[in-house]
Amino acid sequence: MKVKNSRLDAIRLILSTQEIGSQEELLNELAKEGFKLTQATLSRDLHQLRVVKSVGVQGRYRYVLTRPHQYRHEGTEGEMRPVSPVQEANGFLSIKFSGNIAVIHTKPSYASTLAYHIDNYEFPEIIGTIAGDDTVMLIIAEEANRGAVLRALRTIIPNI
Amino acid sequence: MKVKNSRLDAIRLILSTQEIGSQEELLNELAKEGFKLTQATLSRDLHQLRVVKSVGVQGRYRYVLTRPHQYRHEGTEGEMRPVSPVQEANGFLSIKFSGNIAVIHTKPSYASTLAYHIDNYEFPEIIGTIAGDDTVMLIIAEEANRGAVLRALRTIIPNI
DNA sequence: AGCTCGCAAGAATAAATATACAATTATGAA
DNA sequence: TTCATAATTGTATATTTATTCTTGCGAGCT
Numbered sequence: 001m002k003v004k005n006s007r008l009d010a011i012r013l014i015l016s017t018q019e020i021g022s023q024e025e026l027l028n029e030l031a032k033e034g035f036k037l038t039q040a041t042l043s044r045d046l047h048q049l050r051v052v053k054s055v056g057v058q059g060r061y062r063y064v065l066t067r068p069h070q071y072r073h074e075g076t077e078g079e080m081r082p083v084s085p086v087q088e089a090n091g092f093l094s095i096k097f098s099g100n101i102a103v104i105h106t107k108p109s110y111a112s113t114l115a116y117h118i119d120n121y122e123f124p125e126i127i128g129t130i131a132g133d134d135t136v137m138l139i140i141a142e143e144a145n146r147g148a149v150l151r152a153l154r155t156i157i158p159n160i
Numbered sequence: 161m162k163v164k165n166s167r168l169d170a171i172r173l174i175l176s177t178q179e180i181g182s183q184e185e186l187l188n189e190l191a192k193e194g195f196k197l198t199q200a201t202l203s204r205d206l207h208q209l210r211v212v213k214s215v216g217v218q219g220r221y222r223y224v225l226t227r228p229h230q231y232r233h234e235g236t237e238g239e240m241r242p243v244s245p246v247q248e249a250n251g252f253l254s255i256k257f258s259g260n261i262a263v264i265h266t267k268p269s270y271a272s273t274l275a276y277h278i279d280n281y282e283f284p285e286i287i288g289t290i291a292g293d294d295t296v297m298l299i300i301a302e303e304a305n306r307g308a309v310l311r312a313l314r315t316i317i318p319n320i
Numbered sequence: 321a322g323c324t325c326g327c328a329a330g331a332a333t334a335a336a337t338a339t340a341c342a343a344t345t346a347t348g349a350a
Numbered sequence: 351t352t353c354a355t356a357a358t359t360g361t362a363t364a365t366t367t368a369t370t371c372t373t374g375c376g377a378g379c380t
Contacts, residue, residue, distance in 0.1 A: 004329095041328080043368055103288030132275070134279075200339080203336095213337090
């Protein structure tokens with residue numbers, strides 16, 4: 001279903017940029033994005049995405065993606081399958097934000113190649129990158145927000 | 161409290177060896193070991209241990225330890241404190257903060273090893289690191305403060 | 321067209337989990 | 351010691367989350 005897939009994407013986006021502590025809270029955020037659904041459906045979505053209710057740094061509960069990039073839906077058969085050779089190729093594992101910095105973790109040795117590609121695109125949302133062995137740091141432009149950064153990166157990392 | 165600490169140990173042991181899908185189930189296992197407590201207390205224990213209810217391979221729920229190695233306790237003082245399981249000559253020299261960034265200086269060539277260890281712990285307070293030769297940069301989670309970062313790092317760098 | 325199959329979803333509810341409150345017990349300071 | 355403070359816990363309950371049951375919908379088929 002088209003609706004479901006874009007909703008799952010929206011959930012991923014929200015969870016990777018905001019601190020969500022309950023399904024009801026997430027439901028509200030989804031409503032803002034125009035998704036109308038019940039808690040029951042959301043519970044099933046979260047189960048499918050293998051989202052986990054974890055404990056954040058201040059002891060607050062927080063829903064977190066455990067494998068943001070692993071699965072994607074295909075066509076009309078609800079069949080799930082592991083994805084994207086592109087992504088396999090770029091070694092992407094996770095992205096996190098703090099302030100105007102994003103930190104991407106990759107598989108060992110993939111960081112510099114990924115950073116190279118990101119630099120190449122000269123996204124206006126990203127003013128610079130620096131790479132170690134399995135970590136890329138991005139400095140985000142002042143005018144850009146996290147959603148914009150994720151959308152930009154999606155060019156290179158499709159299922160970010 | 162002595163009882164509590166050994167109970168937390170027992171919880172870790174059970175979770176790392178068995179598939180536990182609910183607190184009640186875990187409660188039963190603990191009872192077999194001689195621990196008598198209520199679900200309320202268990203809920204608090206799990207929160208403290210940062211155990212999360214995750215989704216296992218067959219789609220079944222499962223409680224899993226997120227940081228199995230993080231805390232160890234000692235003696236009769238109930239005080240919990242991080243203990244370094246790996247005694248490293250880590251080359252640490254200094255740490256300074258600016259905004260959401262911390263900069264650690266090390267002896268020459270020690271930076272990447274130190275960063276590796278920090279990454280390994282996956283402290284929620286630190287969303288990523290990047291290392292040069294004698295410098296490690298840490299990006300601090302937005303929700304975390306500097307004290308929390310220092311306390312976390314003490315696990316690895318006792319004399320920080 | 322009708323029929324079936326399978327997925328998606330809501331309503332209602334069951335089940336599971338978190339927490340407010342109160343009582344108890346430990347810890348530390350004087 | 352005694353007092354004050356903090357930690358731990360259980361009870362009861364609120365809150366949150368999973369699931370059962372049902373309906374609707376669309377694809378593929380005859």
